[in-house]
Amino acid sequence: xxxxxxxxxxxxxxxxxxxxxxxxxxxxxxxxxxxxxxxxxxxxxxxxxxxxxxxxxxxxxxxxxxxxxxxxxxxxxxxxxxxxxxxxxxxxxxxxxxxxxxxxxxxxxxxxxxxxxxxxxxxxxxxxxxxxxxxxxxxxxxxxxxxxxxxxxxxxxxxxxxxxxxxxxxxxxxxxxxxxxxxxxxxxxxxxxxxxxxxxxxxxxxxxxxxxxxxxxxxxxxxxxxxxxxxxxxxx
Amino acid sequence: xxxxxxxxxxxxxxxxxxxxxxxxxxxxxxxxxxxxxxxxxxxxxxxxxxxxxxxxxxxxxxxxxxxxxxxxxxxxxxxxxxxxxxxxxxxxxxxxxxxxxxxxxxxxxxxxxxxxxxxxxxxxxxxxxxxxxxxxxxxxxxxxxxxxxxxxxxxxxxxxxxxxxxxxxxxxxxxxxxxxxxxxxxxxxxxxxxxxxxxxxxxxxxxxxxxxxxxxxxxxxxxxxxxxxxxxxxxx
DNA sequence: ATTATATCGTGAAATGTATCACGATATAAA
DNA sequence: TTTATATCGTGATACATTTCACGATATAAT
Numbered sequence: 122x123x124x125x126x127x128x129x130x131x132x133x134x135x136x137x138x139x140x141x142x143x144x145x146x147x148x149x150x151x152x153x154x155x156x157x158x159x160x161x162x163x164x165x166x167x168x169x170x171x172x173x174x175x176x177x178x179x180x181x182x183x184x185x186x187x188x189x190x191x192x193x194x195x196x197x198x199x200x201x202x203x204x205x206x207x208x209x210x211x212x213x214x215x216x217x218x219x220x221x222x223x224x225x226x227x228x229x230x231x232x233x234x235x236x237x238x239x240x241x242x243x244x245x246x247x248x249x250x251x252x253x254x255x256x257x258x259x260x261x262x263x264x265x266x267x268x269x270x271x272x273x274x275x276x277x278x279x280x281x282x283x284x285x286x287x288x289x290x291x292x293x294x295x296x297x298x299x300x301x302x303x304x305x306x307x308x309x310x311x312x313x314x315x316x317x318x319x320x321x322x323x324x325x326x327x328x329x330x331x332x333x334x335x336x337x338x339x340x341x342x343x344x345x346x347x348x349x350x351x352x353x354x355x356x357x
Numbered sequence: 358x359x360x361x362x363x364x365x366x367x368x369x370x371x372x373x374x375x376x377x378x379x380x381x382x383x384x385x386x387x388x389x390x391x392x393x394x395x396x397x398x399x400x401x402x403x404x405x406x407x408x409x410x411x412x413x414x415x416x417x418x419x420x421x422x423x424x425x426x427x428x429x430x431x432x433x434x435x436x437x438x439x440x441x442x443x444x445x446x447x448x449x450x451x452x453x454x455x456x457x458x459x460x461x462x463x464x465x466x467x468x469x470x471x472x473x474x475x476x477x478x479x480x481x482x483x484x485x486x487x488x489x490x491x492x493x494x495x496x497x498x499x500x501x502x503x504x505x506x507x508x509x510x511x512x513x514x515x516x517x518x519x520x521x522x523x524x525x526x527x528x529x530x531x532x533x534x535x536x537x538x539x540x541x542x543x544x545x546x547x548x549x550x551x552x553x554x555x556x557x558x559x560x561x562x563x564x565x566x567x568x569x570x571x572x573x574x575x576x577x578x579x580x581x582x583x584x585x586x587x588x589x590x591x592x593x
Numbered sequence: 594a595t596t597a598t599a600t601c602g603t604g605a606a607a608t609g610t611a612t613c614a615c616g617a618t619a620t621a622a623a
Numbered sequence: 624t625t626t627a628t629a630t631c632g633t634g635a636t637a638c639a640t641t642t643c644a645c646g647a648t649a650t651a652a653t
Contacts, residue, residue: 130599131568143581146574149574150570153569153573153574154554154570155631157553158554161553166607169389171600172601173599173600173602178554178556179460181641182641183600184642185641185642187600187601188603190601191601196602197487198601198648198649199600199601199647199648199650200649201599201600201601201649202599202600202601209638216576217576217579217580218569218572222576231472231474231475232471235467235468237467237473239566241569242569245573247572259522265467270586286576309582309583310582312571312572316393316448317393318390318414318415319416322583326578326579328574331393332566333389333454333478335564336454336478336481337453337481338382338386339454339522339546339564340454340482340565341380341385341453343521343522343546345379346545346560370642381609383611407630408630409630418611418612418613420611420632421610421612421632423633424611426631432631433618433630433631433632434618434631435619435620435629435631435632436618436620436629436630437629438630
């Protein structure tokens with residue numbers, strides 16, 4: 122023990138310099154929500170936000186909010202709260218929203234087209250370099266600001282723009298094959314909108330944006346809620 | 358204490374009968390994924406699934422899979438695994454995917470239109486009764502199988518079909534007002550696709566399908582991943 | 594200048610979730 | 624039939640997250 126610092130130039134030793142490297146998932150979700158709330162608060166002219174108001178809006182404990190803030194280096198002032206601007210800036214840095222990320226979009230069906238037209242991404246630093254579809258009937262059609270390209274061109278776009286992120290919005294039965302292809306082309310992260318779980322090599326990041334899961338969660342809560350009402354009010 | 362069982366016909370006393378009433382969020386997410394994997398496995402002709410294969414696909418501990426299964430009453434056979442069919446049936450029951458849920462969709466812009474055309478919902482028991490938009494230019498246009506209706510008609514549709522769920526796909530600055538309106542009309546659950554956190558009265562369920570959050574999560578993992586590579590391989 | 598108070602910051606305790614270790618059991622092999 | 628083994632089931636343990644309790648501090652009021 123007591124390994125001498127600096128040996129082998131291991132930069133991961135001083136954990137302080139990489140505060141965003143190991144944020145637990147629940148915290149990350151809350152941080153994204155603080156960001157949204159801070160933006161709205163800023164638009165309403167609030168220069169400060171207290172942990173109490175954040176906790177009330179989100180329905181979590183106020184201490185938890187302060188712990189979250191501390192964990193990413195946002196400091197507040199007693200009796201004032203946190204600066205709205207600092208929350209926004211720091212969280213955009215932490216969440217990676219301030220730097221541009223290039224992505225290709227694969228599959229221009231319902232979801233894919235909607236994502237192409239979604240104005241929110243630019244604001245959050247995502248730049249869709251190009252959109253592709255394997256269906257020749259769709260190629261050359263316009264969707265929003267984009268012209269759909271044939272899959273053959275995808276490889277060169279990935280190389281040219283050094284694209285690391287792919288948005289996968291193809292039908293479920295084509296998703297795995299397409300994911301394999303993208304990984305072979307050097308894509309490192311896949312935002313998957315197809316309702317299946319992708320198998321990818323270690324080191325590739327996949328985020329499943331599973332709408333059916335969201336639906337299941339919603340219905341689960343709704344039923345739970347109704348059941349509590351039927352049971353009559355118990356504790357809280 | 359030691360309240361006599363059966364007093365006041367309190368059905369919530371024997372916790373055994375309502376296994377789905379208090380499932381932790383992480384488990385719920387895994388359950389939805391087991392469901393998807395089981396469906397694919399079934400299509401591939403696999404009649405059984407072991408906790409080991411599920412755990413490898415999802416990258417979680419095998420014990421955790423067994424605990425999850427036990428928690429919802431799915432029982433497996435030693436040396437065989439869990440029945441694919443039982444997983445699917447039980448989870449559809451637990452997740453509420455087998456019974457129909459009526460919903461109205463508000464806002465037929467990019468996301469809203471995509472959701473209307475999304476074929477997956479029917480399979481998962483969601484029936485969109487009607488779609489509405491406040492923009493008169495959009496009213497009467499067709500999107501998929503739907504004709505967009507004016508907001509004036511929304512109230513009567515909610516009453517007629519006793520709709521409890523609303524899918525909210527309006528611009529961020531209109532979302533809160535619309536949510537308030539829906540709650541006054543009796544909607545109990547809101548599936549919110551607008552990138553803001555809604556304030557709702559206690560007892561109303563909101564699920565935020567926050568695409569920007571998904572993006573933030575993806576980018577966070579990507580950066581973390583790259584950083585680990587630069588640091589050289591440490592433990593795992 | 595002094596006091597009051599809203600708010601932050603944080604170690605300690607409580608709670609919740611995941612992993613470990615190991616016994617039980619159904620099928621396959623000998 | 625007996626033995627071997629893959630797999631389930633679960634109590635005990637370890638780890639992670641949240642809540643509690645309380646001290647510190649900046650602003651506002653007196």
